[in-house]
Amino acid sequence: MFVGQSEAAIVEFGFSEEDEVFRAEARAWLAAHAGGEARDRRGWERVLGADGWIGLGWAEGGYGNRTATLVQQVVWAEEYARADVPSRSGHIGEKLLAPTLIAFGTEGQKGRFLPAVARGEELWCQGYSEPGAGSDLAGVRTKAERSGDGTYRVTGQKIWTSLAHEADWCFVLARTEEGSTRHHGLSFLLVPIDQPGRIEVRPIRQMTGTSEFNEVFFDGAHARVEHLVGGEGNGWRVAMGLLGFERGVSTLAQQIGFAEELRAVVRQAVESGAADDPVVRDRLVRSWAELRVMRWNALRTLGGSEAPGAPSVAKSLWGRWHRRLGELAMEVRGARAAVGPREWSARAPYELDPFQHLFLFSRADTIYGGSDEVQRTIIAERVLGLPKEPRG
Template identity: 80%
Template sequence: MDFGFAQEDEDFRAEARAWLAAHAEDARDRRSWERTLGAAGWIGLGWGAGGYGNRTATLTQQVVWAEEYAQSAAPPRSGHIGENLLAPTLMAHGTEEQKSRFLPPIAAGEELWCQGYSEPGAGSDLAGVRTAAVREGDGRAYRVTGQKIWTSLAHEADWCFVLARTEPGSERHRGLTFLLVPMDQPGRIEVRPIRQLTGTSDFNEVFFDGAHAQHVVGGEGNGWRVAMSLLGFERGVSTLAQQIGFARELGSVVRAAVESGAAEDPVVRERLVRQWAELRTMRWNALRTLGGSGDPGAPSVAKLLWAGWHQRLGELAVLVRGAAASVGPADWSLASPYELDAAQHLFLFSRADTIYGGSDQIQRTIIAERVLGLPREPKGAA
């Protein structure tokens, strides 16, 4: 596969780099930053016809923007879920009315989204969803009741796309519907932050108590098909930007290994080289996928690759520092003396990498059954 950058791509890179250098450090908060990005036309690149996005951009230019953003001093994105997950799903399965209503506010950075998939008892096994949606009297809207968990950015979001069961008594993949639910419903929606090992609260529990929803994407009962389509979009261009961050973290681990003397150990050196080689492999695999490989197992393969890689990097980050990795900062005048440094945060947060977004076990099952055609795993097996 020939995946290179033409001169127009490099011109686009220069423009993106210059704009980020001029604006990234002026960001006051994440929500206002989304509006700044939208006003400058950097959200919705390559959305194509329909006038819903901003700039027109080729696939390679989308990769350029993702890489330049990851290398800049710009803050983390709050609009990722709306731009990279919901928007392409609406373009594939939504009505023209839904596209007109929701895509322009996403492109402008005005409306933020969260994802209502996982539930207690139905995390990696998404087909076990129990959140129910019942039609209201006029039949044009639903009341949603249930609980979602591990909901990223729910405390900031204006809307949530929710996978709910609309057919009473249905099981597994059948009877599910993909609903768009406004979050501003006091008394009907409650968001509770979940404190993580790192001390931060990026995830939330969301409780729906008869929440109102009137937008159905893909038709009632077709939620599983829409949900699986969305998960395919989740591992697109943004994967390459994620790898830029991984490369930065790997560089920090290598420097720490040199400073501590751990790099003199041949076993440690071999592990560092392997991390570098595997990261290069992941990049080429991501480019192959974007180039249209047509491999139905590509999203699961990508998740397996980066999750295990990142977890091993977290282990290396503390290994190369030795005993120093187990203590807090030296400045005990800090209000929070047990605040984690970057290596400690990497180690603790990466423990979840092989679980969230579809556990390793689930990804292997998908590859085995849907790609390799192996017999299905017996349900209830020990």
């Protein structure tokens, strides 16, 4: 895929014949299972796992299902994004927890958790953000105290926890050193969710009417000592390593979805006559060009030429791009954008069409996953070498 990189970091892209064979296999499997009987998300994860489509590339360590190069992982992610199949509920375990355990976990931890993820049997969520520590993750206040029975007792609150209402486990960043501040004294713990009376999950209703995010309350929840990843007090290092995996392959798959949304907006603009406006046409073309640039940039990153701060640049680009697309989707529809697809009622006040959902949900794109302000600070301090912001 990556051919002829010069000293000027010029990279040519293409897929090999072997990659295209892999693409055909992936596309055929997805087509055969589109609209199949396992449409619920948990059941779908087990179908994926049974046929070897979770944990591509882990096979070398004996924990995954099948061997696949990084390029083939891109191929699978792109074909999945194009297919008419359920959205994933196991991606946090596969794309975030698993690479973290491979990098920082013990053999016992890998053997216990990776096969269950690869089979689609255990789902995960991420316990990072808190009411007072959202974008500023070093402000975590959730505590984990070592007890005499071989466990930690976790107490505190996490928020904006994606898919916690479906998860079996949560990886939690907690403070294990009394009196520690900032990134010191933090540890990375694996905590089972099914602890009645000790863990409460409360869905957060969003503007879209859906509840992908949750509040999670820990009241002395148990985490086994052997489920401490990376050693006590090394949580910041592990947490930052995990965030480094939240890029690349998943970003490229996300862009396939963006492209489908853009095509729908263009169709709507043509049908409504909005495309006759030269300003609207310019915005549509600009959106297409910017999306292509984001794709080439993501491919360049996978090619090994990543510059410092590249994830922050990518997040800033796609977050603002997607918000603008949501705004453009409303504009091309005109007055109809404010009308529901059917009469709204007290029972179902949020029956949104896809464009309305795109507009409302994309309001959060510049906030979750690291706000634009935080990304710009990282770029300024770590890439441009500008003076650091005063820390209060």
